[in-house]
Amino acid sequence: MTEIRVLTDEAQFRAHMSVFRRAMHWSPPSDEQWQVIRPSYEPDRVLAAFDGDEIIGTASSFGSSLVVPGGALVPHSAISRVGVRADYTRRGVLSALMREQLSSLPDPVATLRASEGRIYGRFGYGLAGRWRTVEIDARRAVIPGDLTGRVRMLDQDTADKLLPELHEAIGLTRPGQIGRWAGWWARQRDRKTEAENSVTVVHSGPDGDDGFLTYKVTTTKDFDHELSIEDFVWANDDAWRDLWIYVSRLDLVDKIEIDLALDEPVSWLFEDPRVVRTKDVFDEIWLRLVDVPRMLSARTYGVADPVVIEVRDELLPANDGRYRVSPDGAERVEEPADLTIPVDLLGAVYLGDTTFSQLAATRRIEGTRLADADALFAVPQKPFCGTFF
Numbered sequence: 001m002t003e004i005r006v007l008t009d010e011a012q013f014r015a016h017m018s019v020f021r022r023a024m025h026w027s028p029p030s031d032e033q034w035q036v037i038r039p040s041y042e043p044d045r046v047l048a049a050f051d052g053d054e055i056i057g058t059a060s061s062f063g064s065s066l067v068v069p070g071g072a073l074v075p076h077s078a079i080s081r082v083g084v085r086a087d088y089t090r091r092g093v094l095s096a097l098m099r100e101q102l103s104s105l106p107d108p109v110a111t112l113r114a115s116e117g118r119i120y121g122r123f124g125y126g127l128a129g130r131w132r133t134v135e136i137d138a139r140r141a142v143i144p145g146d147l148t149g150r151v152r153m154l155d156q157d158t159a160d161k162l163l164p165e166l167h168e169a170i171g172l173t174r175p176g177q178i179g180r181w182a183g184w185w186a187r188q189r190d191r192k193t194e195a196e197n198s199v200t201v202v203h204s205g206p207d208g209d210d211g212f213l214t215y216k217v218t219t220t221k222d223f224d225h226e227l228s229i230e231d232f233v234w235a236n237d238d239a240w241r242d243l244w245i246y247v248s249r250l251d252l253v254d255k256i257e258i259d260l261a262l263d264e265p266v267s268w269l270f271e272d273p274r275v276v277r278t279k280d281v282f283d284e285i286w287l288r289l290v291d292v293p294r295m296l297s298a299r300t301y302g303v304a305d306p307v308v309i310e311v312r313d314e315l316l317p318a319n320d321g322r323y324r325v326s327p328d329g330a331e332r333v334e335e336p337a338d339l340t341i342p343v344d345l346l347g348a349v350y351l352g353d354t355t356f357s358q359l360a361a362t363r364r365i366e367g368t369r370l371a372d373a374d375a376l377f378a379v380p381q382k383p384f385c386g387t388f389f
């Protein structure tokens, strides 16, 4: 019989990690890897499914924060390390873990990166943000004009110390962005060490450091040099443009690849916008509204007549109910609903990646007043996180 427990015994964290890594078809952590991973385990946030004394399934979360439309920063659980031992799958182990995790999360919202698109909808997660992978033909990439500030290369030790501070100082503004926790930076450092040739540059403008970029170049067997941008954070348009100028003018680079917000205006930087080609669009943010009333109150709304939305949530019935959403905010009401939506799809529209009208067109929600609901939930910027976990 499956039993779900919160792990408190540090010795079990490594077994937890081994089960998760095996589920992902990776080897258990080496002693060296474990030294890096170990501090990322946060007490009270590590769940395991047991058969007797053996761990057969895993789930955990990291404490973070999330930007919602309007700019408020909400406490957020970053869900990760979900896995079930291959000899125990399709017997309800993940379902038991998800039920326990959702009922005990300390934060009103959770997000995750899904290994497969079919897993999380049934647990109330909606596809709430996507990225596009672009490839830039670096040989033809010309950005007219000069740098306005300075770009300097950091050694690894300086980068390790400076980047978390700079990320914090730059702050979070775009809906979907999340705060980075200490364990995230430790894993990032580890990945960079593994990659060896990762390089970090920092931009400074009139007020000091205001952006950074981490990239690495790999050489193919045809001697093509492909640069991938792994982290790109900026405080203002000058930092963003200067860092693009820097990276596009690097010698011995044929191709640049990066995952971007759907609406990032990178093509407009280049003399020839065709040097930027979208290779792929992929789901990034899966979002679960854990506390619907709190989350509906946390974001701002556009201008439209109020709409009453009925929310259905099988796993967390405290969220069931009708909410009147207007330009002034959201509140629980007893009035008849204009439209009814399951909680996973409310998660999908929450940050503004999709709309009520689009979901209605696919027959996934029913109701009237779709145009007003769209206008209320409309956002000026597409959601994008840019922090992989």
Ligand SMILES: CC(=O)SCCNC(=O)CCNC(=O)[C@H](O)C(C)(C)COP(=O)(O)OP(=O)(O)OC[C@H]1O[C@@H](n2cnc3c(N)ncnc32)[C@H](O)[C@@H]1OP(=O)(O)O
Residues within 6 Å of the ligand: 023, 024, 079, 080, 081, 082, 083, 084, 085, 088, 089, 090, 091, 092, 093, 094, 095, 096, 112, 113, 114, 115, 116, 118, 119, 122
């Ligand atoms: C945030 C992250 O960590 S993402 C990483 C997720 N982990 C992985 O991808 C590792 C490899 N996969 C696994 O470990 C497991 O297959 C899991 C965790 C995805 C699923 O665990 P299980 O214990 O098999 O799930 P469980 O038995 O509770 O299934 C619940 C339902 O979801 C369905 N389901 C579960 N996983 C999948 C899947 N990968 N594809 C399609 N359907 C699935 C089941 O069929 C079941 O449906 P039903 O209720 O209609 O019968």
